[in-house]
Amino acid sequence: MRQRVEQLDGLRGIFSILVIAHHHNAFRDSIFYNNFFVINSSLFVDFFFVLSGFVIAMNYIEKIQTGEDFSTFIKKRFIRLYPLLFYTEVLFIIANLIGDQSALKNVSDLELSYYLQAGFDTLTFMGSTPVFGDWMGINYPAWSISSEMISYIVFGLVLLIVPAKKYWAFVFLSVLCVAFIIYKGEYMLVYDYGFIRGLLCFCMGIFTFAFLRDRKLHLNIFEIPFLIVLIAAMYMTHHFEWNLIKLIFPILFSAGIIIFASSTGIITQLLSSKPFQYLGRISYSLYLNHAIVLIFVNICLFRVLKWTPTETHIFCSLIISISLTILYSHFTYEFIEKRFGKFLKTKLG
Numbered sequence: 001m002r003q004r005v006e007q008l009d010g011l012r013g014i015f016s017i018l019v020i021a022h023h024h025n026a027f028r029d030s031i032f033y034n035n036f037f038v039i040n041s042s043l044f045v046d047f048f049f050v051l052s053g054f055v056i057a058m059n060y061i062e063k064i065q066t067g068e069d070f071s072t073f074i075k076k077r078f079i080r081l082y083p084l085l086f087y088t089e090v091l092f093i094i095a096n097l098i099g100d101q102s103a104l105k106n107v108s109d110l111e112l113s114y115y116l117q118a119g120f121d122t123l124t125f126m127g128s129t130p131v132f133g134d135w136m137g138i139n140y141p142a143w144s145i146s147s148e149m150i151s152y153i154v155f156g157l158v159l160l161i162v163p164a165k166k167y168w169a170f171v172f173l174s175v176l177c178v179a180f181i182i183y184k185g186e187y188m189l190v191y192d193y194g195f196i197r198g199l200l201c202f203c204m205g206i207f208t209f210a211f212l213r214d215r216k217l218h219l220n221i222f223e224i225p226f227l228i229v230l231i232a233a234m235y236m237t238h239h240f241e242w243n244l245i246k247l248i249f250p251i252l253f254s255a256g257i258i259i260f261a262s263s264t265g266i267i268t269q270l271l272s273s274k275p276f277q278y279l280g281r282i283s284y285s286l287y288l289n290h291a292i293v294l295i296f297v298n299i300c301l302f303r304v305l306k307w308t309p310t311e312t313h314i315f316c317s318l319i320i321s322i323s324l325t326i327l328y329s330h331f332t333y334e335f336i337e338k339r340f341g342k343f344l345k346t347k348l349g
Contacts, residue, residue, distance in 0.1 A: 005261045006280075008051055010271030013279025015044035016286040020322055023141070023291060026298050030314045036238035037231065042188070043249050045144055046201045048287075050253040052148060053205020056155060061166075061209070064159040075348055077152045083340035084332060085145050088288045089122050092139040095292060125149040128194030136191055139291055143191050147198030154199060155206070167210060174203045178247065187246040204250040208257050219258070220265035226256055227267075285329035285337060293325045 022041035025033050032038065064070050093115045114135075121132040122139065128146035137143055158169045177200035181187055189197045230252055237245055260268055270276065279286070297320055307313045 006277060007260050007263070007268045007271040008054075008257060009280030009283075010273070010276030011256070011260060011280075012048065012051060012283045013276050013281075013286075014271075015041075015047050016279065016283040016290075017322060018044050019141070019287065020290040020294070020325060021318060024294055024318045024321060026294075026302075027309050027314050030309075031311060032314055032318055036235050040234045040237055043234070043237075043246065045141075046197070046249050047253045047256070048144065049147065049151070049198045049201030050205040050208065050250055051257060053151065053155075053202035054208045054257055055205070056152065056202075057206040057209035060155075061159070061206075064156050065163065067160065070156045070160050073156050074152060077149065079341055079344045079348065081145055081149060083344060084284060084288050084336050085142060086123060087332065087336045087340070088139050088292070089119050089137075089142065092292055093119050095295075096138060122146070127191065128189075128198065130192045134192035139288065141287055141291055143194050144198065145288070147195040148202075150195040151199050151202035155202070167207075170203045170206050174200055177203070181247065182244060185243065187243055201250045201253070204254045205257070208254045212258060212261060215262075217258070217262035218264075219262040220268075222259045223263055223265045223267045226259050230256065279326070282326070282329045282333040285332045286325055289329050289332060290321070290325045293328060294321050297321045297324065 018038075018041040021032070021038050022044075028034060060073060064073055096115055097112070115138060117133065118135060118138050121127050121135075122137045122142050122145075124132070125146045126132050127137045127143040128150065154173065158166050158173075162169050177196050180193070180196050181189070181200070184193070187197065233248060233252060260271065297317055301307045301313070301317050301320070302309060307317075
């Protein structure tokens, strides 16, 4: 199986945009937020976890056999994640400190100690655990990067310790994650035990790779039905009170990866086109940049320029926010992810 599936990158790019729409929630009664699809678009973060498990398994499932292999793997993952994580977190802290001294100060009165503690929580990859507290991070989407790194470490350790029984180990871990989620009665774990949710989805990605590894399928016919089922599941999730129904989404996203990795249909061709591939390429920047852009745009439009929050203005705010996030992410991808990443790679070997 080839080491990169382009259409899945395109899907990641689209879902990154939908996560931006979900976090564009300053006016929660707006039709552009208060609908079943956008409200539940935070679930697409779970797709990122499943896809990550799939891609990591595809590239490393047979390559971690020694302590040195494990160290190299974690070092590569650190270099990939940390430059942008560090940059966005520091930028957020500075912006908050400046904002606290301005006429646009938020209602809440947060002290410097909070910013330092929350920043430390994020920059030590503990933002999805209760180790240093379970408060919301300053750059609130960054919790998932903590979950991602923890999943990498668990993945590497399983391959190192029980290579012959690795898939059974991942099954066992998945069962533990599901049991914990059921015990908590909450699927959408974030700042306290979000790493549990992330690890479950990551394991689903590993199983997805194991299923596809030696199979050549042709699933063009399932592209549209899958999207219909996904939207229907989001609709049902919105209208049912039982939170744990969301446990179906790691399975659905796994099925989606199987379908689109085994398809050459019209949607797959669209996802493989240059615009969607570009969005996929900068999706990590889109994800970590969008919160500060959303805050900046809303302050400028609704507090400085005194826009009234009509549906038209809210829609314009959303489009401007998405456009600026894409533009800004182009530069952070080029100068932070790539260049700073290259610098770290040189320094860390």
